[in-house]
Amino acid sequence: xxxxxxxxxxxxxxxxxxxxxxxxxxxxxxxxxxxxxxxxxxxxxxxxxxxxxxxxxxxxxxxxxxxxxxxxxxxxxxxxxxxxxxxxxxxxxxxxxxxxxxxxxxxxxxxxxxxxxxxxxxxxxxxxxxxxxxxxxxxxxxxxxxxxxxxxxxxxxxxxxxxxxxxxxxxxxxxxxxxxxxxxxxxxxxxxxxxxxxxxxxxxxxxxxxxxxxxxxxxxxxxxxxxxxxxxxxxxxxxxx
Numbered sequence: 001x002x003x004x005x006x007x008x009x010x011x012x013x014x015x016x017x018x019x020x021x022x023x024x025x026x027x028x029x030x031x032x033x034x035x036x037x038x039x040x041x042x043x044x045x046x047x048x049x050x051x052x053x054x055x056x057x058x059x060x061x062x063x064x065x066x067x068x069x070x071x072x073x074x075x076x077x078x079x080x081x082x083x084x085x086x087x088x089x090x091x092x093x094x095x096x097x098x099x100x101x102x103x104x105x106x107x108x109x110x111x112x113x114x115x116x117x118x119x120x121x122x123x124x125x126x127x128x129x130x131x132x133x134x135x136x137x138x139x140x141x142x143x144x145x146x147x148x149x150x151x152x153x154x155x156x157x158x159x160x161x162x163x164x165x166x167x168x169x170x171x172x173x174x175x176x177x178x179x180x181x182x183x184x185x186x187x188x189x190x191x192x193x194x195x196x197x198x199x200x201x202x203x204x205x206x207x208x209x210x211x212x213x214x215x216x217x218x219x220x221x222x223x224x225x226x227x228x229x230x231x232x233x234x235x236x237x238x239x240x241x
Contacts, residue, residue, distance in 0.1 A: 004128065005050075028101045030101075032101065035098045038094060043091060053082065061141075076135055092125075095121065155208045156208040158204075199227060202227065
């Protein structure tokens, strides 16, 4: 199946061959030259981007060549964005202006070639809209197929990151208490959330771990029970490094 870029290249080549360099009058040159400069340049970029995004979506949904299913929506957005540019019709409008300038009787080849060019651009745009819907269905299907374990793993990773950030904040506050070991300093750092973020992260991590096994990652429950400042009445315990 021909790619978008291939279809456009053929359409533009056929257009140039069809008009055979008919001489244009001064009043016909302005819009025509603008069209000749902007349309082939922009359409090549757009059609190439469509081809790239289509391959990326399909590869991500199939998990081939290093592409991941979770990245498919991003590639789909890229395809849809370029399809919308075509649907907007800005480039076809430039061709239409040149078409309206042409004298049908005196410039028959250019007139017909511009008409064919506009029809071809409509076909490319329609194909892009059709493929956008097909790719969306493909992405939606693969999204449903992603296992709950993968989704939980993503939550787990975010929770673990939250724990790490909370631990760094707790350590920073603790250094301030060590520098000034007084009840006032302790109260100020606790008020600043010395362990709050860490406990919140551990709570989220503990919930995620209940739904799956994550190998060598330590169980959050044990850490939470000894780090939570609101767990009062426990015997003092020496925590491992």
